[in-house]
Amino acid sequence: MNKHMQLPAVSASSPIYDVLRRDLVGGRFKAGEKLAINALKEQYQVGLSPLREALNKLAAYGLLVQENQRGFRVPKLSREELDDIARLRTELEGMALERAIAHGDAVWEADLLAAAHRLKRADITLDKGEEWERLHTHFHRTLVAPCGSVWLLRFIEQLNYQFDRYRRLGPKMPTIRQELDEQHHELVELALQRDATAARALMDDHIHKSYEVALARYQQHA
Amino acid sequence: MNKHMQLPAVSASSPIYDVLRRDLVGGRFKAGEKLAINALKEQYQVGLSPLREALNKLAAYGLLVQENQRGFRVPKLSREELDDIARLRTELEGMALERAIAHGDAVWEADLLAAAHRLKRADITLDKGEEWERLHTHFHRTLVAPCGSVWLLRFIEQLNYQFDRYRRLGPKMPTIRQELDEQHHELVELALQRDATAARALMDDHIHKSYEVALARYQQHA
DNA sequence: GTAGGTTAAAAAATCGATTATTTTGTCTAA
DNA sequence: TTAGACAAAATAATCGATTTTTTAACCTAC
Structure with missing residues (x-):
């Protein structure tokens, strides 16, 4: 393995975070689409808390847009x-x-x-x-x-x-x-x-x- | 105000997120310090869920380090x-x-x-x-x-x-x-x-x- | 005295349910 | 017909409690 420096831990190894990021980058969601949290919960078989925390991370990372009291959205393309x-x-x-x-x-x-x-x-x-x-x-x-x-x-x-x-x-x-x-x-x-x-x-x-x-x-x- | 472009919403306006970021940048926490979530909960008078979501965002943003099952830490300085x-x-x-x-x-x-x-x-x-x-x-x-x-x-x-x-x-x-x-x-x-x-x-x-x-x-x- | 292992305490992460907010649909009045 | 207000449904956000994991303390054996 590389002996290079320790990254400031961008991705805490939460599995749902990694999976969601992969699916977002891979285009499994439409651009501009609003994410239905309850549907995701079922689809990925995870609890609400880990899911929401992953979504928050992805939003901070620029792979989702968080709207005030209206959940998360896949960023538009332009x-x-x-x-x-x-x-x-x-x-x-x-x-x-x-x-x-x-x-x-x-x-x-x-x-x-x-x-x-x-x-x-x-x-x-x-x-x-x-x-x-x-x-x-x-x-x-x-x-x-x-x-x-x-x-x-x-x-x-x-x-x-x-x-x-x-x-x-x-x-x-x-x-x-x-x-x-x-x-x-x-x-x-x-x-x-x-x-x-x-x-x-x-x-x-x-x-x-x-x-x-x-x-x-x-x-x-x- | 500026007519410039819409940022991809780095900071969802969660108040606790903004306050924590300000305090982290302002040095209210020691570098390397481990954050005691329950203490923060009391100190900032917020619930656990909003707090954890804010911490997750800050970690994705590089202002905190998230360690596997052992909470959040203020990044070291070097x-x-x-x-x-x-x-x-x-x-x-x-x-x-x-x-x-x-x-x-x-x-x-x-x-x-x-x-x-x-x-x-x-x-x-x-x-x-x-x-x-x-x-x-x-x-x-x-x-x-x-x-x-x-x-x-x-x-x-x-x-x-x-x-x-x-x-x-x-x-x-x-x-x-x-x-x-x-x-x-x-x-x-x-x-x-x-x-x-x-x-x-x-x-x-x-x-x-x-x-x-x-x-x-x-x-x-x- | 120290290493290894067991147990108790503390803390983090997760869950299920509740609360607050937004969205949708319906009705009424202009 | 359309605009506005209200009610109902859906959804997001939050809370309190439970479960899991880590950390610390203690004990025993060598």
């Missing part, structure tokens, strides 16, 4: 917000990648290679979309992990969840995905070569391509 | 984290300020002047430290408000709360504070002149000076 998220991702992940390349050690290099390999394997045997998502998230996290800033990592994680709400609106697009997957490996190569400038440029392009996928899906979605 | 926060503040607020200067309109200019003036007034009649803090936060928020990025504003807000946990460790330092206050007015001037480069440089310096204050207090605190 072109403007997608642009915002993609732009900030570019800035923050670029920054983090540069720092990671400056500080990452041999363990990081090994982790990176492993994460990229597992991702490719999961892509070839392309069952289990959820498993691919997990590995994809893990790869991008590994890439920036040794950037040295706990807070930067937190923000990047948050932005990625938000971004995925758009990206995962539609079904897979095999051609563009293959292109993106190749970039994953190129990113590893550049990172191992410690070429921060080229890596950052590629990361910019990678996020931009993902953005175009997300945007297309968002526009089809309407 | 030199490394302070450095991290200050550095990220510099990057993010600099970015936001540049964008705000590019997009801010006449209403913004007026808001800025008003916020700076109120802050100075509160400083002269220097009673009510809490009121000064409110106005200070409001000034810095106004400065970057029209940056056009909801998420950037969220992250900056979060970082400022964290930063203030360090800055507010000790009593006022009149000399350095005066210097910082002058910078507030200079920031307004540069913003009105739309000199993004100079404004950003000044902001860098402003945050750096604040950082030195915070660091001194943190070191005295041990």
Whole structure:
């Protein structure tokens, strides 16, 4: 495992919190939808208190909107917000990648290679979309992990969840995905070569391509 | 009021949440301290459910640490984290300020002047430290408000709360504070002149000076 | 005297029920 | 027909009590 710093515990390991976050990011709820708490209670087979606490956390985290005395709602999607998220991702992940390349050690290099390999394997045997998502998230996290800033990592994680709400609106697009997957490996190569400038440029392009996928899906979605 | 975008509702207006956040940022709890929920319940005269929901939100927001089945704890302070926060503040607020200067309109200019003036007034009649803090936060928020990025504003807000946990460790330092206050007015001037480069440089310096204050207090605190 | 294990006390988390608020439907009057 | 007021239903929020887990104290055996 990584020896990197202890995160200030964003996700207390409450199972219902994790499950709900996964379902929100994965698009199991419609954007703008109002959550019927009692229905959720049954659907997920949890008590009211743990459920409400999870919803509160998710709201603080930006994956739900809490309205005064009227419960919780799935945030709306908008072109403007997608642009915002993609732009900030570019800035923050670029920054983090540069720092990671400056500080990452041999363990990081090994982790990176492993994460990229597992991702490719999961892509070839392309069952289990959820498993691919997990590995994809893990790869991008590994890439920036040794950037040295706990807070930067937190923000990047948050932005990625938000971004995925758009990206995962539609079904897979095999051609563009293959292109993106190749970039994953190129990113590893550049990172191992410690070429921060080229890596950052590629990361910019990678996020931009993902953005175009997300945007297309968002526009089809309407 | 501002006509700027609807934030994705970070703070649901639960009164206990706001009060607790203020007290956490203001240093009414010791860093590392374990929160006794029943004591809080009495102290703040609230029920268990609203209290726990507030604590959960604060944990998701990074102002508390939630440990598996052992309640909530005030996060520890560390030199490394302070450095991290200050550095990220510099990057993010600099970015936001540049964008705000590019997009801010006449209403913004007026808001800025008003916020700076109120802050100075509160400083002269220097009673009510809490009121000064409110106005200070409001000034810095106004400065970057029209940056056009909801998420950037969220992250900056979060970082400022964290930063203030360090800055507010000790009593006022009149000399350095005066210097910082002058910078507030200079920031307004540069913003009105739309000199993004100079404004950003000044902001860098402003945050750096604040950082030195915070660091001194943190070191005295041990 | 210390390590390991058992029990008692304390605290956190959860549950079921109650209360308060909002939403929906219906009726009346203009 | 429509706007407004009222009542009923639905839903959210809160409360008090119970259950579970952790922490502390104590005891025993080595």
